[in-house]
Each structure stands twice: as C-alpha cells, then as structure tokens.
Amino acid sequence: MLVPIMLLLVGLGTVVFHFVSPWWWTPIASNWGYIDDTIILTFWVTGVVFVGVVLFIAWCTYRYRYQKGKKADYEPENAKLEWWLTILTTIGVAAMLAPGLWVWNDFVTVPEDAAEFEVVAKQWEWTYRFPGKDGKLGTTDAKYINDDNPFGINPKDKNGRDDILIDDGEVHLPINQPVKVLLRSIDVLHDFGIVQFRAKMDMVPGTVTSFWFTPTRIGEFDVLCFELCGVGHYAMRGMVVVDSVSDFQAWLDEQPTFAQSLAEAESDSDKSSNRVFSEASSPDREIAR
Amino acid sequence: MAHAEAHVEGQQHPLGIYFKIWALLFVLSTLSYLVDYYNFEGYLRWTLILLFMFMKAGLIISVFMHMLWERLALVYAIALPTIALMVFVFLMTNEADNTFLLRGIYFLGLGGS
Amino acid sequence: MTDSNTGQVAARTEGMPGIVSDWSSDQRAFKNVPWGKAMMWIFLLSDTFIFSIFLLSYMTVRMSTTIPWPYPSDIFALSFGGEPIPLILIAIMTFILITSSGTMVLAVNYGYRKDRVKTAILLLITAAFGATFVGMQAFEWTKLIVEEGVRPWTNPFGAPQFGSVFFMITGFHGFHVSVGVLFLIIIARKVWRGDYDVGRRGFFTSRKGNYEIVETMGLYWHFVDLVWVFIFAFFYLW
Amino acid sequence: MAYVAPAEVEQIPPAEVEDVELYHAKSWVTKYVFSQDAKVIAIQYSATAIAIGLVGLVLSWLMRLQLGFPELFDFIEPSDYYQFITVHGMIMVIYLLTALFLGGFGNYLIPLMVGARDMVFPYVNMVSYWVYLGAVILLIVSFFVPGGATGAGWTLYPPQAILSGTPGSEGGIILMLVSLALFIIGFTMGGLNYVVTVLQARTRGMTLMRLPLTIWGIFTATVLALLAFPALLVGAVMMTFDKLLGTSFFMPALVEMGVYLDYGGGSPLLFQHLFWFFGHPEVYIVALPAFGIVSDLISVHARRHIFGYRMMVWAIVGIGALSFVVWAHHMYVSGMNPWFGFFFATTTLIIAVPTALKVYNWTLTLWKGNIRFTLPMLFALAFIVTFVNGGITGLFLGNVVVDVPLSDTMFVVAHFHMVMGVAPLLVVFGGIYHWFPLITGRMLHEGMGQFHFWVTFIGAYTIFLPLHYLGFLGVPRRYFEMGETNFIPESAQDLNAFVTVVALTVGVAQIVFFINLFWSLKNGKLAGHNPWKACSLEWRTAHVPPRHGNFDDLPVVYRWAYDYGVPGADEDFIPQDVPPDRVSTGKGEV
Ligand code: HEA
Ligand code: HEA
Ligand code: CUA
C-alpha cells in the first residue's frame, strides 16, 4: 500500500508545489511575451503527460500488486495501442514545436527599424558602444586594444571616430524602440542576459553575435553573465536602464565619443607607455576570399 | 557447402584482380597529381579532386579491404554510421561560412551591417 | 539438421534479405567473420570518426579564418637541380603507400594459402615501404621546419592554422603508419617462425593465433592508405 | 516469439564457432589483480567507479554548502567552487556512470546474458581497466598540481579553459585532457570487446531479438561511445596543442587580462560543436544502459513480459541514431548560425517520441502484471517518475525559443540532474540490489535497503524539483554566489539552504547502502539459484556466483528473455534455455 500512496503523493506533490510555489518567473519587460506563452503551452502539454504517467503507475501498483498464485496477463504486443500512443505523442510534440519554431523565426528575424548598439564584454565587466551621428559602428579588432582604446576600435576606420563609448557597466535604452544588440567579447566566452527581457546570447571572441528585442517597461534591469568565464563569472554584473526617449537622448549626449577619448588620452600620453600592442608585431590582416 | 568453411573463413581471390586494382590506383593517383600540376582552378579542380579521391577510396575499400566480397550485413554496418559524419560536415560548412561572414562584416568592414 | 558441432553452414541468402537474415540469426551477425576481423572493422569505424573529425576541424578553421590560406602546392614543391616541381615529394609518398598496400594484399592472400615464407617476406616488404614513407615524412617535416620556418603556431605563408593542421594531421597519420610498421614486423616474425602453423601461444594473451591475423593487419594497413587518400586530396590538393 | 512451438526446436542451428579455450590464471595475481575474467574486471571497474563517484559526491556537498550558505564557509573560494563543479560534473558523467554502466555492468552481464564464456578478447579487456584506472588517478592528481584542477566547467570551453582567468589553467587543464584521452583509449579497448561479444559470440539460439534489453541498452550505448568519443578526443588533442604549442585551433585573436596574445583566427565554436557532438550521445550513453536495465528489472519483478519488446529495441536503436543529430541543442544561445535552431529543435523533439514510447511500455508492463515490491522494483518505479520529470523538462529546453530564457540557469541543472543524476543512478542501485545475489550468492538486507531507497528517492527528488523554479526566476548556473539583484527574492536563498540540507541528508544516507553491501557480503541471506525467478541466462549458470567460463555447457536458447506468465505453463516463468518440450504444463510433459 505504501508504494502506490507514495507515488500518488509525489505526483500530486509536484503539481501542488508548482501551483503554490512563490517562485516563478520575473515579470517580463520586453516584446518576448510569445516565449512565455510557449513555455505555458509546454507546461500544459507535458504537465498532463507527467501527471497521467505517474497516476497510471500509481494505479497499476495498487491494482496489480502481488498476489500469490496469480499470473500476469500475457500479451507481448498490441500494435493498435502502440500506434495510438505514437500518434498522440507525435501530435503532442508537434503542438509544442510548431509554435516554438514560429517564435524562433521572429527571434532571429531582426526588424528593419531596429537600432544597433554593441555590448563589449571582458573579464569581468560590461561596456557598451553606440554608433555616433553617422549611425555606423566602426570596425574593431582585438589587436587594436590598449589602454587608450579598450574597445579595440580600428583607428583608421572613420565610422568609428564618432562612436559613443560607455565604460561603466550601465547602459540606457529608449523604451519601445526595437534594438539589435551586437555582442562582442575581447577575451573569453560571456553571455549577455537580462532575465526580464527573456533573451540572452553568448558573446564569442573572434566573432560578433547578436539578438534583438524591444524593451517595453521603464526601469532598471540587472545584466547577468550566463556563460562561465572564469573565477569572476558570478560577479560580472551590469545594468540596463530603460528610459523614455528624451531621457535616453539626454543621457546619450553626455557620453564621450571615441575621438574625444582618444584626444584625452593623447594629452596625457606618457601615462600609457605600457602599451601591450605594437603595430609591428602583428601584420594587418586581409580577407582571404 | 564445404564443412571446413567454419574454420577457414578468409577471403581468397585470384591475384590478378589485385594487380589490376593496384595499377588503377597508380593511374588515379597520377591523375589527381596532374590536377595540381596543370593548375586547374575553381570548380573543375574541386570536382576532379573529389572524383579521383572517391574512386581511389572506393577501390581500396572494396577490393583491398574485401568489402566487395563481404556480406551486406557487414558492409552496411560500417557504411551507415558515416551518415552522421556527413551531417556534421555539412552543418560545419554553414557554421564556418557564418563565422567568416561575421568576421568580414565586423572586423574587416566588408559589406553592410 | 542436428545439434552437431561440426560447423555445418547452410547456404546463405544474399542481398537485402541477406542483411535481414544475418542480423536476425543467432550466434553471429557477421557470418564468416572471425572475431579479430570484426573487432578491427569496428575499430576502424571509430578511427574513421577520429580522422574525419580532424579533417572537419581543418575545414572549419580554414573556412572561417580571414587570413589567406597558403598554397600547399608551392610549399611542398621540391627542386631537383632546376625548376621546383610542385608536390613531387607528396606524390612519391602516395605511390609508396599504394605500393605497400599492394604488397600487403598479396601477403593476406598468401597467408590464407598458409604460405609461411611468402607471407612473411611480403609483410616485411610492406613494413619496409611503410618505414620509407615515415622516413620521407620526417624529411618533409624537417624541411618545413628548418628551411621554410613553419611552426605549429605560425608560418611565413599565411594563416597560422596551416602549420597547426599540417603537423597535427600528418603527425597523427604518420603515427598510425609507424604503429602499423611495428605490428607488421611482429606479425612477420610470428609468421616466419611458424607460430600460426603450430598454434603457439601469444606471449601476452596466452591464446593461439592463426593466419586470420594477417588479414586483420591488412585491414588496418589499407585503412592507413585510405586515410592518406583523403589527406592528399583535402590538405595537399584543395 | 513467446511460446515457442515444438517445431522450432529443429531450427536451432549448430554452433558456428568452436568453443573458446579459456585462459586459466596461474597465480593469485593473475586471478584477482591482472585478471582476464570479465567478471573480475567488472568488479574492478565498478569498485573504482563507485570510489571516484564518492569523491564526486563529496564535491557536490561542498558545492551545496557554498550555494546554501554563501557567507558561512570562507574556506571555499570562488576558484575552489569552480574546480568542484568541473570535477564533480566530469566524474559523475564519465568516470562514474559511463565506466560503471559499460565497464561494470557491461563486463559482468554481457557474456553471461548472451551465453558466452567470456569477452572475446580478455587480454585487451584487462588492459582496458588498467588504462581506466590510470585516467582516474590522473584526474585525482590534477587536484594537487600547482594551480589545482581545472575550473573550466565540465564542458571545458576554450578560450576560457586555457587562459589565466580560470583556475587550473596552468596544469590542471592539461591533466584533465590527458586523463580524458586515456579514458577514451581504455574505453575503446573495452568497448570493442563488448560490441564484438554481442555481435559475434552469442550462444546457439540467441538471436538479437532474444537478447535481454539490458544487453541492447549496453550494446547500443557502447556503439555510441565508440563513435562519439572520437570528437572529444580530437577536441582534447587540439586544445592541448593550443595550450602547449600555442596553436590557434580554438583561439581567435584575443586579449588576456589586458595582454594581447599571440593567437588568431581560431574558432571557439568549433570546440563547442566537437564537444557536443560527443556530449549529447554521451548523455544517452549513460541513459540507454539504464533504460535497458530498468526494463529487465520491471519485467522480472512485475512477473510480466516486457510490453512491446520489438518497439523497445527499435526505440533504443532509434534514440542512439538520432542522438548524433541533436547535439547543437546545447548551443542554442552560443552564437552559432541562427538557422541551426530550426534543425536542431526539430530533431531534438523528434527524439522524444521513441523515448516516450519506452516510458509507455514500461508502464504497460506494470499494467496487468503481478507486481512484487522488491527493492529493485522500487528503484525501477522511482526511475520512471524521475525520468519522466527530467525528460519533459528536456522538452522545454529542446524547443529552441523556450531554451533562450532557461539556458544556463538552474533550470538546466535541475533538468540534467533529474534525468541523469537521479534517474540512472536509481537504476544503478536497482541493478546492484538485483544482481548482488548473483555476484556474491547472498541477498542484500531488506530493511536497510528500504531505508536507503526511500531517503534516496524522495530526497533526490526534493533536491532537484525546486531548482527548476530557481531557473525560472533567472538564477544562473555556475554561480559561486548569487549576490545582489533587484529581481531575485530573498526566499530564493532559503530555498537554496533547504536544498542543501536535503542534499546532505541524502548523501549521508548512502552510508547505509555501503554498510548494507559489506554486511550482506558475510551475513546476507543465502540467495540460492535464481532468487528472483528470472528468465535470462545469467541466472542459469551451474554455480552461483558463476565461475570462470560462466557455464559448464554453453546453454542453447529457445525463447526470448521475458516468458513470464505464459498461459498454460505451470510456473510463472520459463527460462530462456528451456526447450518447448520441457515446459511443464500441468497436463504432463508435452
Ligand atoms: C541522461 C542524460 C540525459 C538525457 C536522457 C537527456 C534527455 C533530454 N535532454 Fe538533456 N541534458 C543532459 C542530460 C540528459 N538529457 C545534460 C547533462 C545536460 C546539460 C549539459 C551541460 O550543459 O552541462 C542537458 C541539457 C539539455 C539541453 C541544453 C540546455 C541548455 O544548456 O540550454 C537541452 C536542450 O534541448 C536538453 C534536451 C533534452 C531532451 C529533449 C531530452 C529528451 O531525450 C528527453 C526525452 C524524454 C521524455 C520526453 C520523457 C518521457 C516522455 C513522455 C512520458 C511522453 C512525453 C509526452 C509528450 C512529448 C507529449 N538537455
Ligand atoms: C550523474 C551525474 C551527476 C550526479 C549523480 C550528480 C549529483 C549531485 N549533484 Fe551534480 N552535476 C552534474 C552531474 C551530476 N551531479 C553535472 C554534469 C554538473 C555540471 C557541472 C558543470 O556545470 O560544469 C553538475 C553540477 C551540479 C550543480 C550546479 C553547480 C552550479 O552550476 O553552480 C549542483 C548544485 O547544486 C550539483 C549538485 C549535486 C548534488 C547535490 C548531487 C547529489 O548529491 C544528489 C544526491 C546523491 C545521490 C542520489 C546518490 C549519490 C551517490 C553517488 C554519486 C556515488 C555512489 C554510487 C554508487 C554506489 C552507485 N551538481
Ligand atoms: Cu562573463 Cu560569465
């Protein structure tokens, strides 16, 4: 008797825990409500199956518990039953997959009007870059990185001169404006994730990754690093502040451009004598094909 | 069937076929070498390289390694798992292309962003 | 048919039905395939995965690097007095390996005829070709390292991965050849001594061997040749 | 398939291969230490795996202490924590479960269950164990080299794994990689044996479709391992070169702590693909043997044939095959080519269908059975519950867009512990309770077993169920401590503390299991032949425990391994080697 009861308790306990637990997702603050919907859908489909299976075993262990001298039923196969189960499961799977793929299609299709900004990660802090007046980000390369140019912006690329650099971990974004986040790391893998936006993506050194979203709620949102990046991983924090458009613009205008920061560095150039990179040691790279 | 077969289970074939294949392998190797020697370029080059490569590989596997005479149960057991490799290779060509493209755009400033 | 232990074998179905009947039979899925050979085939399948993944990694780094890939044809050229002939050393190595494959397949054949002497001699010839191949590879490595300044981490011609991949893949292949040579010699010695005629026990395994080992060895050796076909095509010619 | 008609006796073919000549040990050392007997090797493998598993367990306590009470234990530094999770993950997946299922259960059961005298190449089999031992020792040694063991996570992603921001990037990572390479070499030697034994050394009448599912599971897992480990081996070789020779396979141009390094052009994503091309099959390598073993446990102890045997076999094979085309579901947010998401989400969810069928068939085996609540059965039932729970959370993660918010959170940790840390481990326990009588001739103590079962099942479930919800909140995995955020409630920390307490309790309860093992060795009830009244061949040896060479005369097999409750027969089970004309039917001999 103990076994069926315990199985029942485990099954029901799980359901009860799900519904009464105070721990559930943090309220959303982006356009990715569809993701939440897909999760809910998945919950119902799989939840029903879970409860069904556990209740069925519990019942079996009660109904068919050992009786001396009894013999089990002998029916090695039942093609009809097996087919039905296959078909039903396939339907269940399709019911979750189809909406999922549809939302994924949205997720990877960046809208035309998305503004771009870049997140640059390094062990263990976040920095950000906005395109300047020309609306274009300058190209970058790890070899340009030094104290004066922590972002590694190509000094010869004029698109980069007016890029706006934010070096202190906190970035502002305007509300309701779709943004494409370009993700770049200068050392190891990191992952730019904001729980309320339901979106995250790894940043891979040697390439630039991206995702897009639209912030829909004004407020401050913690940026966490979601990819193990060394001992400081757990402490790699940043902040996204979603502002009204005007607040955002005001904030942006205060930030220095690349040209400004270079000029500043020039003026006290002897401080930057410990340059780690010298132009000669790594020849310019050209594209191969 | 001969009852000794359970003990002698090897492959015996007339030597002639081995010599023929041997010669053929020489010819094919020469041909693939000539692809380079005469500096064929582009798709022609790649097609020829692959063609000769697969012919050589096929001959070695089927005749020298006796696959031709093995029972299909063995042949398929060895051949089918390589499908996984082909999927892997195919996907990695896409992955590598993607990386290359992104590097071109963001590090070398080629094309729009 | 009775429960006799005489090894009677019924005629077997061929083709697709043959696959089904083999796999659904008892005792052995690969009919007429001795254990050692089955083991070697499966090992080779696993090894195929290793080499394929080496090549796949090579493909990936080559396709994703933005630095030009060096032109192997020129790098591996060799001049005898005058004009450099592209890839000539590699071509010769290819021929040597094919030749060794040829002598190997003959050895297998004579092995099954239990021709002790011919088998042993052919095995030794195969080993000799194999050793020559490794020797030429050592020459090629030396030339590249000493004269051309190629290193695993850098090279004067272009993408650093060129050198890395070169040393890694040819090194791994050369390692396979060397191991093969070693085993060829060991087996040749056993054949020569007549171990497989008198059923002498192995030193380590304490089991009796037989001439099937020659075919098993042959599979390995041809595989090494096979891998070279792919390396030649993808690394040197592509 | 089931009730073999007398006419079929005629069709048992004669032996195709001569009976093998066994190697007979000449001294104590060759009999028990450098033994070539698969059964001794199995015990060596199991003992080593369990010993190293205990190290993994202790590491999990340390991790839990830190997570549950972040301020309290200042002897755990962040770098220690990362070393703990890395080695914990690695030990549990590879050195414990892979080795225990294949090297341990595989070695013991394959020859017995297919009716062979031993593995086909006993010498190679022996070497396999010693190489494995070497790998384990290297792993332990890595804790004691300067810089300690690697803290790169069990996924060992470069560039991080070999750069100075990560603990163990000096020597630990190299030892880890070498140890893995050794493990793979050792495993390959053993694995070839298992595969060839199943394919080529079965006894007369033992067709593949009469194999117990245990063997199907172990066999398929071994094939997966032989084809998946190459990717890890190659990745390990290349990473070793990146570290030691300065090559740039996985290393793009980058800056390490402000210093521009001499790397360039490599692809970190390549490593991830290689790792998961291995890694996903790997999780099925530990799951498939569990599937197989649990099928047998359920069938034997429910006194009912397994339901839908053919479907079960095809599902195992299908899962095995599919597992090679789903790997990048671990990389949905890795920055790979975005269209891969469509491909891999589809393949991943497709793999749920054969898995679901297996679950149904287990439950349908219970249905209309005659279920005995023996210890193995309890563990099997617990397996179904935990596996279904963990499996369906896999469906969340597999559905690419749902994975985006959940990836790299505690939800993933909860998923894989439920489906891999708890479910197969319960099967391991069930298997030990089931086969201990065969291996030692004595039963394990029932009372201690019951205690161990309930604490482990309920406890482990309680540990990992709540972690899903931390994942929903957004608590990332691999965090030394959560620290301050403006969205994670205080109560999350209480939950963590609670989980830690339960984890410690469950951990300590394992002591009862070990006491039981040693106590029963001497004092257990004598088991006699076939205490569970099972049909498969391992219980049909002349001696219990089986001696070297397993059988006196090789058995001849007439039926599948699941003839329980055959109508008309007197007994409720008919062993595989009982010919149809020997089945007693009450109406007298046929
Ligand atoms: C034994 C090990 C094991 C098993 C069997 C599985 C099984 C599955 N896993 Fe899991 N997984 C791991 C071990 C395992 N996993 C590990 C170790 C990791 C993390 C690695 C790391 O990053 O460190 C991981 C991570 C992981 C991820 C990556 C998450 C991330 O990092 O973001 C994903 C994503 O797709 C995933 C999916 C699945 C799926 C779909 C299955 C499926 O096979 C499950 C199938 C089973 C069922 C579905 C249950 C039974 C079905 C039914 C009762 C009927 C269901 C009904 C309907 C479908 C209607 N797993
Ligand atoms: C089979 C695999 C397995 C098993 C059994 C376990 C068991 C446990 N694991 Fe682990 N774990 C992993 C595989 C496993 N784990 C992996 C792959 C990771 C990822 C690492 C990474 O991120 O790189 C991980 C990470 C991981 C984390 C996440 C760390 C982080 O991301 O910050 C945590 C945290 O709570 C944790 C806890 C535990 C606990 C409390 C137990 C146990 O205490 C649970 C309860 C114990 C038992 C039910 C029985 C235990 C008995 C034995 C283990 C050995 C004896 C064996 C026999 C006698 C057969 N594990
Ligand atoms: Cu940056 Cu983790």
Ligand SMILES: [Cu+2]
């Ligand atoms: Cu997976």
